Amino acid sequence: MSTQFINQLAKFFIKDVQAHCDLPCGVYDPAQARIEAESVKNIMEKYSGLSGEDKTRAVFIKEQRAELVKHHLWVLWTDYFKTEHLEKFPNLHDLFWRATKAAGQTKKSVDPTDGQKLLDLIAEISDIFAQTKT
Numbered sequence: 001m002s003t004q005f006i007n008q009l010a011k012f013f014i015k016d017v018q019a020h021c022d023l024p025c026g027v028y029d030p031a032q033a034r035i036e037a038e039s040v041k042n043i044m045e046k047y048s049g050l051s052g053e054d055k056t057r058a059v060f061i062k063e064q065r066a067e068l069v070k071h072h073l074w075v076l077w078t079d080y081f082k083t084e085h086l087e088k089f090p091n092l093h094d095l096f097w098r099a100t101k102a103a104g105q106t107k108k109s110v111d112p113t114d115g116q117k118l119l120d121l122i123a124e125i126s127d128i129f130a131q132t133k134t
Helices: 003-013 032-048 054-078 082-090 092-108 112-132
Strands: none
Touching: 032 054, 032 092, 032 112, 054 092, 054 112, 082 092, 082 112, 092 112
16 A cells, blocks of 8 residues: 555544543553652662672662653653643642652662652652642
């Protein structure tokens, strides 16, 4: 099939829809970032009791989870939150900036207080998210 034919078919079958976010509400949730951040903090808490290859593996997994936290936060920031949210919650941009920076810090650290800071920032984002779900 030619690209032109596929495009014509798409115009016939695809209808425009309106939604608050990229997909109908209920798809996005800061819980995904929180779950990954909890894993990061749990690894940090157990790190000092590990040795050898277990420490290496723990750091590798912690860094993967921290990167997923950043991914989930950026999806929320770029796909869910809109201009009207920023107008209602003017600290939202700074909050996301600090949260993603905190996720990056947990990649460089094994200090559980860094993990808790990340969880606290995600909790703030979750509070705002809940207020926008009306």
